[in-house]
Amino acid sequence: MDTDPPLQLRVFNLNCWAIRYLSKLRQERIGLIGDTLRQEGFDLALLQEVWSERDYCELKQKLTACYPYSHYFKSGVIGSGLCVFSRYPILDTFLYQYSLNGYPYMLQHGDWFCGKAVGLLVIKICGIIFHVYVTHLHAEYCRDKDAYLPHRVVQAWELAQFIQHTSKGADVVLLGGDLNMHPGDVGIRLLRGWTGLRDSFPDTERFEGCEDGCTLVPTNCFINKEELQPFPLGIRIDYILYKGLSHFAVKCDSLVTTTGTAPGKSIPYSDHEAVMATLCVKPREEAKGSSSAIEPELVDVVNEARTEVRVGLHTAERQRYSNGRMAILALLLLLLQAAMGLSSLVGWDSPQPFPKLSFSLLSLLATVVLLLSMVVYVFHTIEVKMLQGTEEQMRLALQALQDKLSSM
């Protein structure tokens, strides 16, 4: 633990918005990101939405001299989009896929197909064990009527639990990613309260960049200005969070965001702004106990999150019920048609009540509806189970919290 002078760590975080065939100027931007990472020589670059492994390979090839270690987390149909470039050896990796992540039939949103997850990397820098987490939570498509809020709350809870359970061997915990939550949202309060992670924006000594640390700003040319109308300055949804454990203390010396364009260029890196933090890690004079003080507000936060999960549970149960009913109706229609078809074949009921084409199309439709609603029924059953499980886990957590608080 001979780390005097303190370790300075430069971390880059960016949601790259690199969807093949869909994202504008993807190749130019990936090139630009690679060039910047190479020139700036960060210690760690945490990237999200690198959906194509070809883009990852292009970056890897370009960055191999500067960042000899890298990892791409594979998951879902498309890939998790998460990757990390590091100047220091990656000792181990582990992926946790969120149990809930939108709906496969919401093709226009597509989150389900990405298999959203949190990736853990164990990295040793100057003898200090870093547990680096990179993640991307479910997008928020409509803030007023956010159908995915329960899923995002479950993801935030699983992320918090995953970090708590897997970081016991770490000296420093670092989380970077697009959390798709505003700083005051229940999910982020839950995550921070449960894990004790500190937010680099309010904590930094020096800040430079978009006002309020926003990472989705109206001045970015790829942003749909209308969607950001309620937030004239933009919103902050990309974070670098950190904490030091036992023997180490971490503070954020400086935080920088890009401001609508890449420095010195006419286009931005992405539709999100990059977040760059300089962290200072130094040994604590006195080792911190493993059981840090619990904030009494955490009980309210867990309660609030639990309420969101319950709301999601009711919706999921309703959706499961309507899909079950739809499947039964389609099955009944098919059986009726089969009976009619058979009876007309054996000549019991020769004058068919429908024209043959409509009859065929109707049976086709009934089959499609039956199959799809069965699949969706199964899907919502899984959703119900997971929401029930999370609700139960939160109940247990609340109980444990209250026990701890009352014994304090």
Next chain:
Amino acid sequence: MDTDPPLQLRVFNLNCWAIRYLSKLRQERIGLIGDTLRQEGFDLALLQEVWSERDYCELKQKLTACYPYSHYFKSGVIGSGLCVFSRYPILDTFLYQYSLNGYPYMLQHGDWFCGKAVGLLVIKICGIIFHVYVTHLHAEYCRDKDAYLPHRVVQAWELAQFIQHTSKGADVVLLGGDLNMHPGDVGIRLLRGWTGLRDSFPDTERFEGCEDGCTLVPTNCFINKEELQPFPLGIRIDYILYKGLSHFAVKCDSLVTTTGTAPGKSIPYSDHEAVMATLCVKPREEAKGSSSAIEPELVDVVNEARTEVRVGLHTAERQRYSNGRMAILALLLLLLQAAMGLSSLVGWDSPQPFPKLSFSLLSLLATVVLLLSMVVYVFHTIEVKMLQGTEEQMRLALQALQDKLSSM
């Protein structure tokens, strides 16, 4: 850490085979299991295949006095089937669902619908932190041509990784479950080699029960004798594994299995035999270093596992390809039929080449095939991604292992 005299812990593990409407004498057996657990007063009971939450609630009600703490892990469509009854408070729980777990279209096997997972419980007993893991891996339906071997190897790898990453804060690690692997199988060697967990059967000082510690034996009346023909004594697939970390040492004082019937009864608890271990936990005189010695054989085991994953990857790629091809053919057929139907409607081609009923049935079939093969294609794409990810992780692990070995 004043735990003199050593802590004696009695652990019960059983795959309960409690599938509603399918498992024979389910209710009687659940009653019997509850009675035994109450009478025997174990410290911990780890149960698998309690598929119905009603059965869990029945057990919970019966055992509430003896085991005031319990937890049921919800996952998948049916539920994970995993539950734990404990005499000591459960401080925290966490669930990790395996990323691969059979195929949804293999309805006759049904593993996919169970959402197989590993559940972690943090339990404090006499000041000692136990991380208790309960799990159930994918079943083996045909040993000679085991189509699920790659999935089971991935599960064993994820289980090992999950235990390694989440047990850093534990004093004692305990794993109980139906691993569906024989003691010499690559998955169990990988799990034991990677985690350093010890197997209670070869390690116990006193053993009583089925020969070779078998937990699936031909004398059990629920067992299909033919399936066990290559193994006249039976097979051992249910385990209690353990290890002590840093300050604690664990050994197995005695191990007992049931022998085809429940003690003093005419029927067995389940089609599996119960495993009951008495573990002795005592403080180590000298704290063990966190980096235990690596066995050089582990490199071979990881290599062997990686080969299995590669074999699975080839199969998954082939299956994805054939489903993609099938979907394209069905789509082409549908388009052709639509063109024929339209042309006959507008009178270009009045004599229809097929009778109308066959024509309709064919389009119905094509639609069903198109939908199903699209869903299966997406499913195999996820499988390919996960197998590639695991293979890459194993490559990284091998590299790290070899680096460590060469620096020793």
